[in-house]
Amino acid sequence: MGIVAKVGLKDFSRSAKILILTNLIYAFVMPVIDIFVASYIMRNSNDPSKVMLYQLAIYTGIPITFFINGYLLNKINIKRLFSIGMLLSGVSMVFMMSLKEINYFGLVSAGLIMGMSFGLYWSNRDYLVLATTTDKTRNFYYGLDTFFYTLTAVVVPIVIGWYLVNGNGSSNEGVNSGYKIVTAAVFIFTILASIVFHFGTYEKPKSEKFLYFKFHKLWSKMLQMALLKGLAQGFIVTAPAILMMKFFQSEGALGTAQSIGAIIAAVIMLILGKLSKPKHRLIIFSIGLIFFFLAALFNSIMFNATGVIIFIFLLLIARPILDIAYFPIQLKVIDLLSTIENRNEFAYILNHEFGLYVGRFIGAGTFLGIAYFGNVELALRYALLIIGVLQLISILIAKQLLQQQNNIENENSL
Secondary structure, three states: OOOHHHOOHHHOOHHHHHHHHHHHHHOOOHHHHHHHHHHHHHHHHOOHHHHHHHHHHHHHHHHHHHHHHHHHOOOOOHHHHHHHHHHHHHHHHHHHHHOOOOOHHHHHHHHHHHHHHHHHHHHHHHHHHHHHOOHHHHHHHHHHHHHHHHHHHHHHHHHHHHHHHHOOOOOHHHHHHHHHHHHHHHHHHHHHHHHHHOOOOOOOOOOOOOOOOOOOHHHHHHHHHHHHHHHHHHHHOOHHHHHHHHHOOOHHHHHHHHHHHHHHHHHHHHHHHHHOOHHHHHHHHHHHHHHHHHHHHHHHHHOOHHHHHHHHHHHHHHHHHHHHHHHHHHHHHHHHHHHHOOOOHHHHHHHHHHHHHHHHHHHHHHHHHHHHHOOHHHHHHHHHHHHHHHHOHHHHHHHHHHHHHHHHHHHHHO
């Protein structure tokens, strides 16, 4: 009954534990990047379209940096690349705070720098997780990882939100000064995470070809899931901040709403990560997508302050549930196909990122298109619902993928 149920920290190598600790420290930075950069843009421009443009710039920088990282790994130690990725998030925020006005050039530049940060961080992190974990331990790894992330999502938003509102006066200038202090704190945490990470020992990826255009038929299913996942990412990171600033106009309320939902999500993640098995991934994934759809539905139907609170609450539960199922599915497919096709694992990580980018571009484009041809309110109300409905298709695709994966494994074992 429960080989996977008994998985614990003892099953991780020293380097895997250091990677987990590094991600825990960096988790204090992520809520700032996800929530308060968007709220800063909203506060100083009152234009949701500018928030989406910034997000599009980020999503453009990520796949480009993934591609460049493939070449850099042949020349630069992975520790340095991973650390630079974390540090660049602070650089992007400093650049944003230095802008005298929120103009398009500044938004795109800051977004591209943040995209480079994410590109270096996630491309190397994906490889490091792949190299330091096994399929047996990945549910627990991502359960633990998302537990830490949701735990920081409890503390960070409420502390920063109320600090921004009450710490420097209620004037726009006072709140902006608070944002600069928050940016300094981000730098401190990125430096600390970088120092801790260097205590681990990680093998350099093999210097092989990593750019391919033809893959095994199983990979096409994984790319379909990536595209649909990207649809939500194109809008979902900035949606809570835009909606909260629209209906509440307060970083304090935004921080409180994030924290309450995150408390429940943190407990769910720890339990799921500890007790779930690989066979439960489809069920967990489906539940996450249903919560996501319900969040979008309540926002669309109500579209008021109460609806926003319900939306954020359900979304904070949906996102980590999706991650705890999606990432182990992805890594298991990479494990399998890299052996069958005799290719570098990074080839799949890179190609997967381009699948996400197409989805992100379509998702953000859906919002901007509705805003342009209709208005911003229509986009805030219905773009997410459209994406939520489309994402339900992922349940069927995931089921087909897992069935095909099992068939391939059975054939190879004969």
